[in-house]
Amino acid sequence: MSIYTGNILRINLSYEKFNLEKLNFSWAENFYGGKGLGFRYLIEELAPKIDPLGKDNKLIFFPGIFSGTPLSSSSKLCIITKSPATQTILDSSVGGFLASEIKFAGLDGIIVEGSSIKPVFLEIINAEVKFHKAEFLWGLSTHEVEYKLRETLKDDNYKIISIGAAGENLVPYSCLTTELYRQAGRGGIGAVMGSKKLKAIAIKGTKGFKIDRPKEFLKKAQNYINKKSLNKNNLWAYTDGTPIIISMANSSGVLPTRNFQMATFRQSEKINSQSINQKLKKRKACFGCVLACGKFIEIDGVKIEGPEYETLSIAGSNCGISDLKAISLFNKICDQYGLDTISLGNTIAFVMELTERNMYDFGIKFGDQENYLKIPELVAKRKGIGEVLAQGVRAISEKYGGREFAMQIKGLEFPGYEPRGSWGMSLAYATSDRGACHLRAWPIGEEAFGDLDPFTIEGKAELVIKEQNLSALKSSIGICDFWSFDFKDLAKFLELFLEEKNTSEELFKKGERIWNLGRIFNLREGFRRKDDYPPERIFKDPLPNGKAKGKFIPKAEYDKMLSEYYNLRAWNEEGIPNLEKLKELNLETLWKIS
């Protein structure tokens, strides 16, 4: 059964032109949609070493292959580009209603290229594109843009994605926002859009999306969802959502606190899921999703969807901030300016540590709520000290010192999991295709939160590889991270809904192919083994308290784990795939072994 419309809409901002082109079906066959297909297009279309903020970069918007169908948890839109934060390949996903709308417009995806001289927004109706002047939107918050565009277009049916001031001002951790509170958060996609002077895209699909035998499909979907989606593996997303991790992380000693100087937070109860649920006002789901993980809360007049665990930990405990209202307000301001709370939270925590160590006085210390709340605006507008903070942790450490506790890899700041308390996480962060990311592999689920010994490298390389291949595949098919799947589930799922037979091993290899594609892109940019390391703090500073007290990862152990990882991937000691592996994956034309 084909799930494709066969159409890609290509938009050139330099010339204000667009055209409809045929989907490359042979790529789709190997890489499905979303991340994998986007990687394949990007590696084909981008020359190595281009400037991510120059006109040569592209923005690829690819839905999952089931977006627009009634299959729950398949409404993620994947955006693929070269990251200005890391110079790596980047895919960043966002929920909401855009992915399905793109399908309803009769499209398998949209590729935006070139660069406008003046601010512009795109109005897309099916395969028609209008280029509108956007001076009147420039400088507006993502929230204001949504309201203003609905007013301007006089139609509530448009789905809108936009950047705030942070993207306009090319902050390397600016994001895209849709539905007010949903972000394609990491790696600076907002800056790429800002560099193209593209303030927003409003899209409306009127074609619907036709599948074969719809009644049968719907019935199968209902059955499947009842059995597989609405079960205990997934329902935590509905009841508590990611904030439930605060208590787990704190008791397991992996909750980043004060710029990863500690791994438990004395006031963690003030920011856990119980505290949040007390403030719960309503819920919200992405298109067609039964899990409805969106949680609107209200605290003393501050209304927001969120905050999620990453914000609670990295912009909360990691900054020494325990006031839920302050964190929520911070989150909301970041959403409005279009800032990634993970990267900004880390950046604030890092300069707090620099200040407390008297390395440079940034005028802010751990727990300083008042100044903390002023920072998002300064960063987004690159004003005053915001000019410094807007550069992110790595660049700041290169100038102000503290590289050994600059919690970033390849320029992307750490998510909310302390690797010294789950050693596999260090490998997951360091080998992620887009810098320190928890969404490519999450071994901590088996380690600190599961049954595996967290303080050993034993078996971790294998685990990380399995999860990376699986997540690459899920992000290509377009299944939300909150829907728990293993390769076996996936095989059944694809058989049922795509009438495509795969063994687990075959799917593992499909994921592996996508993963290697990302690696090849990064190798072309010059990334090698030396770039696959966490900062020295992970190797040297024993954690001072909590369940992982006294723990650090000996450097030699890490080296060994990384070598094992390369080995299992059939990559050489520099992380370059060997020829047999490339041939096996049909990728040998994309990388010249040197």
Place this chain on the structure above:
Amino acid sequence: MSIYTGNILRINLSYEKFNLEKLNFSWAENFYGGKGLGFRYLIEELAPKIDPLGKDNKLIFFPGIFSGTPLSSSSKLCIITKSPATQTILDSSVGGFLASEIKFAGLDGIIVEGSSIKPVFLEIINAEVKFHKAEFLWGLSTHEVEYKLRETLKDDNYKIISIGAAGENLVPYSCLTTELYRQAGRGGIGAVMGSKKLKAIAIKGTKGFKIDRPKEFLKKAQNYINKKSLNKNNLWAYTDGTPIIISMANSSGVLPTRNFQMATFRQSEKINSQSINQKLKKRKACFGCVLACGKFIEIDGVKIEGPEYETLSIAGSNCGISDLKAISLFNKICDQYGLDTISLGNTIAFVMELTERNMYDFGIKFGDQENYLKIPELVAKRKGIGEVLAQGVRAISEKYGGREFAMQIKGLEFPGYEPRGSWGMSLAYATSDRGACHLRAWPIGEEAFGDLDPFTIEGKAELVIKEQNLSALKSSIGICDFWSFDFKDLAKFLELFLEEKNTSEELFKKGERIWNLGRIFNLREGFRRKDDYPPERIFKDPLPNGKAKGKFIPKAEYDKMLSEYYNLRAWNEEGIPNLEKLKELNLETLWKIS
């Protein structure tokens, strides 16, 4: 009599190669050396719109044509490049011993092109170049570099020019420094050198410089100097130097005070030449100069050569700073980091005004000596608030507001003369080839400091043109600004020492040719009439006190003066030379009339 060696040393940093090439004599015939010849080479070798901080920019080091001879006041080295501050053509001169040393090396000049990947310093002995690693110098102050290089090269005979941290960090108003206290100050040449990773040049010439009939030349030179150089028109440079202007400017109501909000300074006596002369310790001359304008002073342990008038006014009264020790220390720190005190002084004054107007709190107000002294380091290292200030007045005004009192033209900050108190100065600043500069024309000498009515546009366009053409020619022959000359003097001078006959009119035209060459370069970059305007403050805010109280330049008057200037230059209303003029000057091949 030929005064050329006939050799140009061309050095390519990208390939670490060099070669000796023949001087283009036909260009030298029209443009002499220094500025004019440098302009001719630069316009030939640079494509329009290149990035001044990219590898395509070049650094041209051309001495005056009499550098290395015993002719007093002819030891200026002119450095020509495209400015990163203004994107215009730029020539910036520096005294000392480099110009003569280049001649002693058997060279008419040096052209540096390409860009090194790692820090490098050049050791030049005659026409031999060694490329040395300079990691050990990177980060050092210009003073430390001079000492360190003498230690490394084990020879005090090298003449050295270098950049400090400001140049390394590409501050658009970073300069080159030689002899500790001599700067090629304006327009950001330091950043160009920094962008090429070129920390320093050490040059030694062992060939001497042979001229025809040396005894006769020496005798003529002695006679001429006794009569023309050592007279009252020039000796002020020896007795008082530029600080004498403080009293003149204050009593004439043209002393920039508090970011050009006022034009007299209540505490001007604390920073005038009398106050400085009380601290005088010793004097210093450039190679072969009888004027010996260099003044070493010592105030409470602060030892420095300087400060000159521009620093005393722009970094003194204009910042509300009246303490001579503080200004001297500021000057010294700027010299060490390689910062232009005029641009930095203006930048500080500008953010002081923004702060006092509550437009943004930069944490510094007029007269705040303590914070004022911290700023050069922060700017040079681009640390903290220094990241903002390092951008200069224009860029700051674009983000923080205050364009109407951003005292800059084309991105170059104002020197120490208030144009509302000498209307010709507004035209001199606005039509200068490198942005607001007082060295291209100085009509204030005839206006507020002379007999002309300062509050009229009458006759000012003609005066400015005459001075621009003269100064262009003097900078090409290589005569110091402190040696007063008119066209008649110059004709006699060239006849005597170069055996070249010219009428005043012919010399006027030679100057005009150089001036038009600069204009053509800037036209190719896109500069037009709109760029030849001072900020609105000059047109709107009446001066509140002093001799020019109540004065401002009505916009319509300025427009008229600018049109008259274009007209007299045979330029059209956009400032483009007409074809007849271009043909008359033999420049018609360099600019396509559009």
